[in-house]
Amino acid sequence: MSVTTIAPPANPVERFLRTDRMPHIWCPGCGIGTTVNCFTRALIDAKIDLDHLAIVSGIGCSGRVAGYVRLDSFHTTHGRAIPFATGLKLANPKLQVVVYSGDGDLAAIGGNHLIHAARRNVDLKVICVNNLIYAMTGGQTAPTTPGQVVTSTNPYGTFDTSFNLPHLVEAAGAVYVARWTTYHVRQLSRAIAEIFQKPGFSFIEIISPCPTLYQRRNKMGDGLDTMKYYKEKSKVKNGAPTSEVGLDKQGEIIVGKFVDRARPDYRELMVNQMHESLGSRFIDPVAAECEEGEPQGCEEGLCS
Ligand SMILES: Cc1ncc(C[n+]2csc(CCOP(=O)(O)OP(=O)(O)O)c2C)c(N)n1
Ligand code: SF4
Ligand SMILES: [Mg+2]
Numbered sequence: 001m002s003v004t005t006i007a008p009p010a011n012p013v014e015r016f017l018r019t020d021r022m023p024h025i026w027c028p029g030c031g032i033g034t035t036v037n038c039f040t041r042a043l044i045d046a047k048i049d050l051d052h053l054a055i056v057s058g059i060g061c062s063g064r065v066a067g068y069v070r071l072d073s074f075h076t077t078h079g080r081a082i083p084f085a086t087g088l089k090l091a092n093p094k095l096q097v098v099v100y101s102g103d104g105d106l107a108a109i110g111g112n113h114l115i116h117a118a119r120r121n122v123d124l125k126v127i128c129v130n131n132l133i134y135a136m137t138g139g140q141t142a143p144t145t146p147g148q149v150v151t152s153t154n155p156y157g158t159f160d161t162s163f164n165l166p167h168l169v170e171a172a173g174a175v176y177v178a179r180w181t182t183y184h185v186r187q188l189s190r191a192i193a194e195i196f197q198k199p200g201f202s203f204i205e206i207i208s209p210c211p212t213l214y215q216r217r218n219k220m221g222d223g224l225d226t227m228k229y230y231k232e233k234s235k236v237k238n239g240a241p242t243s244e245v246g247l248d249k250q251g252e253i254i255v256g257k258f259v260d261r262a263r264p265d266y267r268e269l270m271v272n273q274m275h276e277s278l279g280s281r282f283i284d285p286v287a288a289e290c291e292e293g294e295p296q297g298c299e300e301g302l303c304s
Contacts, residue, residue, distance in 0.1 A: 016040040018070050025064060029223020031182035031208030032062055035129055036069070038185050039100070042192035048096065055098045056085040058110060060136045061210070062102035062129035079109030082117045085124050093267055093286055096125065096196060103130040103144040107163055111143070118172035120266040121200045127192065128165065128203065131210040132247075139213030146248045150217045164246035169203045170259050176202035177242060177259035182209065183230035184255060191257065200265045207253060218249070 013036075026032050043050070050071060057066035059078035066073035076084045081099045089097045099106075106114050106128050117124060133151055134140040141151040141158050144165065148157040166177045176198050180188040188206060195202035209215055209226035220226060230253065237245075238256040245254040264272075274282040 012044060013037055013040045016043065016070055018068055021068055024068055026061060027210075027212045029209065029211040029226070030061070031131065031206070031210075031223070031226075032065065032129055034182040034185065035062075035127070035188070035206050035208060036065055038189040039065075039127065039192055040069075041189045042196070045189065046193035046196045048196055052094055053096050053098070054085075054088055055100055056081045056088065057099070058101040058105035060102035060105050060134070062100070062131070062208075063105055063136075065100045065129075079105055079111075079113065081105065082110055082113035082122075082124065082126070086113075086117060086122050089123055090267065093123075097123070099124055099126045101126075101128065102135070103128055103132065103165070104134040104142045107165060107168070108134075108143050114169065115172040118169045118174040118201045118203070121173055121175060121263055121269075122266045123199055124201055125192075125195045125198075126169075126201070126203045128205050129208045130165065130205050131208045131214055133210060133214050135210045135213050139210070139217060144247075148249045149214070152213070152217075162247070164242065165205050166203070166245050166258050167242040169201075170242045173201065173263070174203045174259060175200035175261050175263060176257075177205075178203075178257040179205040179207065179245065179253075179255050181207040181230040181234055181253060181255060183227050183234065187236075187255070198260075200263065207247075207255075 053071055055066050055069055055071050055073040057063040057075050058081040063075060066075040074084060081101045085097045085099045089095060130144055132144050132146065134142050138152050140153040143163045145151060145158050146162050147159060150157055166179055170177050176195055178191045180191060191204050209223055211223045211226065215221060215226055220229065234253045234255050236256045237254050240254050240256060240258055242258050247253065271284055
């Protein structure tokens with residue numbers, strides 16, 4: 001008698017993971033894995049050409065994403081994901097370049113790079129996992145930590161004013177700004193798929209739990225309790241003025257797509273300026289490459 005074994009259905013996310021690097025370092029209930037799930041589903045839904053995709057992370061628990069995805073990924077130094085990604089994008093404009101990192105990495109040590117990349121409208125897709133602290137190094141206060149939150153460096157509660165990241169990047173010039181939590185998995189996946197169609201500097205903030213250091217110290221329960229908390233406290237307000245979406249310890253979490261606008265990106269401005277200044281003496285290396293290698297015309301439209 002022959003025995004038929006039925007293979008379990010393949011997990012669609014698995015092919016995007018470096019399974020040889022498992023088990024991962026993330027704690028039970030951590031939100032970072034959920035963000036990776038949403039990200040990989042967005043890659044599937046948006047039919048992203050993986051040969052033209054690069055992921056850049058900085059250092060931190062969130063920065064570990066680059067090491068776990070089976071994609072062309074770069075785990076750079078703390079705070080330097082954006083300048084690294086900017087160089088990558090300028091050297092190879094055909095790449096879709098994603099910066100995937102934590103709030104501390106992007107808005108503290110990397111804060112200047114963040115605002116200037118937004119100002120220049122560099123064509124990057126920035127995914128910021130905001131767990132409201134420096135998690136990897138022990139739960140210290142970050143520029144995103146809301147007032148009164150207990151951290152390892154403010155055991156009696158923080159008191160300095162925190163960054164409202166959507167407002168910061170909108171003011172600096174980002175063309176797409178959204179915020180979701182790890183509870184909003186479908187909306188988050190859709191937003192990530194959407195920024196792959198959006199030229200210029202896009203920024204998605206994902207409010208994500210760190211049960212080990214943030215939730216525990218603030219008596220907010222475990223990962224599941226935090227999902228319930230996000231569900232209860234979140235209010236979808238697409239188009240909300242970013243000046244009104246700041247976070248506090250226990251208040252409403254305004255989520256949604258806040259900004260979706262168009263303006264020329266850094267490369268377009270650079271090429272236009274060089275043409276204006278140098279005329280026919282300016283040879284755009286990308287256009288020249290297209291003429292040589294793709295005589296039928298460049299689908300990316302980078303030479304126009
Ligand atoms: C130049 C430098 N400064 C400081 C550190 C220490 N450091 C490593 S991760 C980290 C904080 C990361 O916080 P965040 O980006 O929010 O990531 P999380 O761990 O919260 O996901 C710090 C300060 C470092 N690695 N390099
Ligand atoms: S320390 Fe916090 S952010 Fe880091 S893996 Fe654990 S739960 Fe996640
Ligand atoms: Mg953090």
